[in-house]
Amino acid sequence: MHPFLGLIRHDLRLAARQGGDIGLVLGFFVLAVVLFPFGIGPEPELLRRAAAGIVWVAALLAAVLSLDRLFAADYADGGLDLIALSVMPLEMAVLAKGAAHWLTTGLPLVVVSPLLGLLVNLDSAALPSLVLGLLLGTPAMSLIGAIAAALSLGARRPGVLLTLLVLPLYLPPLIFGTLAVEASLSAEGARAHLLLLAALTVAAVPLAPLAAAAALRQALD
């Protein structure tokens, strides 16, 4: 098997056997969304206006929550050194790690998002653009997150640091994602925003692994 696929399979298998991670991320996502109506009040009209933002912000925070595990375990037990020594370029390894991270966090978030959208009274006409937006935006978030996760390896308080590093970089997907949902309800249509989201992901696929691999190299020095 190609080492790229092997690494993805290895990470997926670990996630499946250890359990926990996917459940934790999804649980956080659901709880964060459920908290909002308590905070801003139960009026359906208010919730409808805020629904897209609530779901996107909750998904973004849930994604951040899982980032520190992207490389930390392999860094701690030395597996990362072996990955760096393997025949596969480190950039490809980062891409594989990012893909596995997306499959275990981003994709589950996408799958449950319509349910949560209904919970906060999102227009059912806007559901496709919410799901499609998350589907296009979360891979970019996983890959950008990989840069921050690699940079903060071995830091003193990686959790707080990681959040500070990654949140400004997550603004563009958040903005385009919520705008896509809003635009899908108007005559304008969500197409432009969804294309921009796709552009972010397409740009992140080659660029983010370069930066993350450079960060990993200097973490392993």
Add this chain to the structure above:
Amino acid sequence: MLSTLANPARFMRFSGAALPWLGGASLVFLAVGLAWALVLAPPDYQQGESVRIMFIHVPAAWMALSVYLFVAIGSGVALIWRHPLAEIAAQAAAPVGAAFTFVCLVTGSLWGRPMWGTWWVWDARLTSVLVLFFLYLGYIALVNAFDDTSRGARAGSLLALVGIVNLPIIKFSVDWWNTLHQPASVLRLGGPTIDVSMLVPLLVMALGFGLLFGWLFLVRMRTALNERRLRALRIYGETSEPAATGVRPALR
């Protein structure tokens, strides 16, 4: 360590000579600029006296952006050529830039209170400056997050480069986000053109801010270099105390 001191030593000589000139010039320009801006310049026909905040706000905003660019360039040089001074330069500049960004945010908020009737508006420009402030904080936090300082320096350099690539994307997305929510016409400063009686003090202030940055930057760099030299001396003294008498480099 001692071999890399060769270049820093030359830098220390040069910066030591330039320091009083830079400091004096920045104080003169700031004093003249402030007097001009706060007393002599005419009040705006629409904004009245509160336009005077602009003379602090706009140069601070210019500095906030250019210092981030400076940090990114320094980081790039440090990563590509492994020049030790470039890393120290980027780290010395970042907190000064963060302070300019903070001044820009605070003065913007103070100006917004009488002008817009609120302390904070999610205006596209204000929001981008806020994001820039967070980028600065992230860089400073990352540089200081490691026990091994060289690790922190290299991680920070990478982050500064990632930040400078992302900055235009963030700026674009924030503009895009805001223009769909509210028109930007309300938030323009006075009008598209600025009168000469205001432009000249503004430029004087901008020059003063630039010189102030140069001064603070050199002070911080000299401090960082002296710190390194102290650390080197301490290690040097511990490992080879008896043989080293006489060849020990003196602290200036």
